[in-house]
Amino acid sequence: MPTxxxxxxxxxxxQVQNLIKDKNAVEMKLLTGDTLTxxxxxxxxxxxxxxxxxxxxxxxxxxxxxxxxxxx
Numbered sequence: 001m002p003t004x005x006x007x008x009x010x011x012x013x014x015q016v017q018n019l020i021k022d023k024n025a026v027e028m029k030l031l032t033g034d035t036l037t038x039x040x041x042x043x044x045x046x047x048x049x050x051x052x053x054x055x056x057x058x059x060x061x062x063x064x065x066x067x068x069x070x071x072x
Contacts, residue, residue, distance in 0.1 A: 006045050016043050016068075024072035026050075031066050 007013060019026055020040050028036045028050065038052035048065075050058050 013043070016040060016048065019070060022072070024070050026068050026070055028060065028068045029066045030060070030064050032064070036060070037071065 008017070018024075020042065023039050025037060025039055028048075030036070036050055036052065036058065038050045038058075041049040041051050041057065043049075043062075046062060048060050048062060050060055052058065
């Protein structure tokens with residue numbers, strides 16, 4: 001299986017890394033119409049882990065995200 005590189009030169013990757021570092025709350029709108037809020041714990045080339053206030057952690061495929069905005 002080919003290895004997918006994590007290109008930290010991309011502005012979108014850097015933006016998410018800053019959200020993780022600063023522990024800023026985000027709102028994610030998914031292509032399904034669902035809206036989730038919480039803090040991003042980690043990202044990899046395909047997924048993001050979102051920790052919600054109720055303690056639930058959700059792994060979200062990046063391709064399922066319509067938009068994400070910082071709430072901080």
